[in-house]
Amino acid sequence: MGIAATIKDKHLKLDQRKIDKVKKILGLKTETETIETALDMVIQKEKTESKRKEVVDRILARRSKMKPIPEDTSGWIREAREARDSRYGF
Numbered sequence: 001m002g003i004a005a006t007i008k009d010k011h012l013k014l015d016q017r018k019i020d021k022v023k024k025i026l027g028l029k030t031e032t033e034t035i036e037t038a039l040d041m042v043i044q045k046e047k048t049e050s051k052r053k054e055v056v057d058r059i060l061a062r063r064s065k066m067k068p069i070p071e072d073t074s075g076w077i078r079e080a081r082e083a084r085d086s087r088y089g090f
């Protein structure tokens with residue numbers, strides 16, 4: 001997944017039921033493949049969440065630069081409709 005493979009022998013005490021359940025869910029054959037895939041999925045999820053946070057931060061930064069919408073939005077909606085109508089020749 002883009003991370004340089006550094007293979008090391010690890011001797012871990014893991015819950016066999018969890019490994020078997022994940023192996024079945026993912027439809028994999030070996031425990032090693034199951035653990036590697038699960039780790040890759042966690043890494044991918046973190047990348048996705050990080051990217052989503054960047055997008056939300058950009059949206060919030062732009063939103064903070066906009067003028068606030070007045071309590072009565074009818075005037076704002078009327079202005080938007082007039083701008084739309086003049087743009088498209090209605």
